[in-house]
Amino acid sequence: MQRHFVVLASLLAAACATGQQVETPSSAAIAAAVAPAGPATDPDAVRAAVLRRDRAALAPALVDSDPAMRAAAVRGLGQLQLPGDAAIVQALLGDVDEAVRREAAVAAGLIGLSWEPLVPEARDALAAAAAAALVKEETPAARSALVWALGRTGGAAAAPALLAVLDGDEDVPAALTSIGLLARYHGAGAGASAAVADRAFDPDPATRAAAAFALIHLRDPAREELLSALVRDGDPQVRAFAARALGEVTRRPSLLEALLGDPVAIVRVEAARGLLAAAAHSRQAGVKRRADLTMEASFAEALHRSTAALALQLRRGRKAEALQPLVLLLRGDLPTAAAAAAMDGLAGNAGLASLHCEAAAALDRARGRVEALRACAPSVDPALVARLEAAIPGRAEGAAEAREKGDGTRAAAAQRQPAPPSEPAPLRLPPQDGAGDVVLHTTSGTVRITLDDEAAPIAAANFRNLVARGFYDGLAFHRLEPGFVIQGGDPRGDGEGGPGFAIPCENGPAPYARGTVGIALDGKDTGGSQFFITLARAPHLEGRYTAFGRVTEGMELLETLLPGDEILRAVLQQTP
Structure with missing residues (x-):
């Protein structure tokens, strides 16, 4: 029997592997390339029906005697994320086959995250069914899927069911998340804070990190002391989440000051965000702003201001004269911060001074010589200065390469018009070994991405096809959220561009860990060429954004990129 869905994914991948210049198809053209409309008769045809968004074709498979058909069909319902299918998914949570129950649990979570929200009654019913299934379920994989789902369904029964999981030894980090x-x-889950706190000092760092993540969103002021201890944890992810959570509840921003000098970037970023949140909460509560609050809020605001300024200036060509005002601005903030610190007996302004040095290094990189960096404040860690200085020659060389490659590459990218939707060329089924990694050669170095053809075959094939067409060559990373994501793939450079077509979402329970590659969206089924890479764990993206790959080389480099850094060239390579 023809493997319709694999044919489609392979069609796109083959065009890349062979260098054929075919247009990536539109959603309508994709539908025409797969199985003809009608009832799905095998699991691959079920997946093709999901791609067509042909809900009616799934109906027979949902009651098929073959559990593989039922599992594929309910997986499809989850990817369609239609609120009206909640009742069907509820019924399949009690299927006799474990694989069907597992897929139904994931589907319940995905429908709970639907772009079209469930009505409260339907949400409560879905959560109640998942909670009841969790009590009965004995297989580990299906139980884990139910725990994952209950965090997304909402509903009155969800929190009690998850708290019951905390009383055991299995799936505890997932339940906390x-x-x-x-x-x-x-x-x-407002009443869950005490149970979460009981797990905050678990020997397992993943459990402690999940507890800190939960406390970010529970926002319980009674946990301030606990969080002030967690920010000293030996695990950087625990410290990062705890810093963010502490910023939501503390009225003592000085608790976070020491984290601005943490050796791990994500911790420093979350400390800055926490301090900014604390400043905002204090103003809202009418609390008099102390000097340390002013100083730390100034640092956090400077962090965000510098990011925005760099994004704007680097998009305009990353010229030294555009960066110099930013460096001077940050240098001007230093005396104010130092004076504020002295008034309250604090250690100083190391965080802001470090930020100034990083901006100075960006200026030196644009100039191709070390100059502004030598004027950094004496309070800055010499190791940081040495690291920044050591990176300048390589980055300057990359910037020169970008300029040499032509201002032509950037100009072509800026003028690139989205390709109009078109029908895919009729290609034969290619060999299945044509897949491979994508390597991004950026102005700062090389990043390797390994794609997940099993979880997201359309997104992976689409990405390879765009790479083979040279679509990404010369495009900039237009968005940077420190400690969260870096995003690129937009020919317009403002977050609103794309290739001229959209691909369907392929959402699932894949974790968004550090280095996960996802499809950027502006609503359901609106993905195209824009992609993002997570710089830290981001559980709230799971089930909402298609995860289609992971960074396997060059992750440290990504954490040094700035908005405006470019993809000089993207190429396909066989997986090592």
């Missing part, structure tokens, strides 16, 4: 997501998405 789901409790945090319940609070984030649905404002639920």
Whole structure:
């Protein structure tokens, strides 16, 4: 029997592997390339029906005697994320086959995250069914899927079911994460803070990190002392989440000051965000702003201001004269911060001074020589200065390469018009070994991405096809959220551009860890060429954005990129 869905994914991948210049198809053209409309008769045809967004074709498979068909069909319902299918998914949570129950649990979570929200009654019913299934479920994989789902469904039964999981030894980190997501998405789980706190000092760092993540969203002031201890944890992810959580509840921003000098970047970023949140909460509560609050809020605001300024200036060509005002601005903030610190007996302004040095290094990189960096404040860690200085020659060389490659490459990228949707060329089924990694040669170095053809075959094939067409060559990383994501693939450079077509979402429970590559969206089924890479764990993206790959080389380099850094060239390479 013809493997329709694999044919489609392979069609796109083959065009890349062979260098054929075919246009990536539109959603309508993709539908025409797969199985003809009608009832799905095998699991691959079920997946093709999902791609067509042909809900009616799934109906027979949902009651098929073959559990593989039922599992594929309910997986499809989850990817379609239609609120009206919640009742069907509820029924399949009690299927006799474990694989069907597992897929139904994931589908329940995905429908709970639907872009078209469930009505409260349907949400409560879905959560109640998932909670009841969790009590009965004995297989580990299906139980884990139910725990994952309950954090996304919302509903009155979700929090009690997750708290019961905390009383055992299995799926505890997942349950803690789901409790945090319940609070984030649905404002639920307010009474869970004490149970979460009991797990905050677990020997397992993943459990401690998940507890800190939950406390970010529970926002319980009674946990201030606990969080002030967690920010000294030996695990950087625990410290980062705890810093963010502490900023939501503390009225003593000085608790976070020491983290501005943490050796791990994500911790420093979350400390800055926490300080900014603390400043905002204090103003809202009418608390008099102390000198340390002013100083730390100034640092956090400078962090965000510098990011915005760099994004703007680097998009305009990363010229030294554009960066110099930013460096001077940050240098001007230093005396104010130092005076504020002295008034309250604090250690000083190391965080802001370090930020100034990083901006100075960016200026030196644009000039191709070390100059502004030598004027950094004496309070800055010499190791940081040495690291920044050591990076300048290589980065300057990359910038020179970008300029040499032509201002032509950037100009072509800026003028590139989205390709109009078109029908795919009729290609034969290619060999299945044509897949491979994507390597991005950037102005700062090389990044290797390994794609996940099993979880997201369309997104992976689309990405390879765009790479083979040279679509990404010369495009900039236009968005940077420190400690969260870096994003690129937009020919317009403002977050609104794309290739002229959209691909369907392929959402699932894949974790968004550090280095996960996802499809950027502006709503359901609106992905195209824009992609992002997570710089830290981001559980709230799971089930909402298609995860289609991971960075396997060059992750440290990504953490040094700035908005405006470019993809000089993207190429396909066989997986090592």
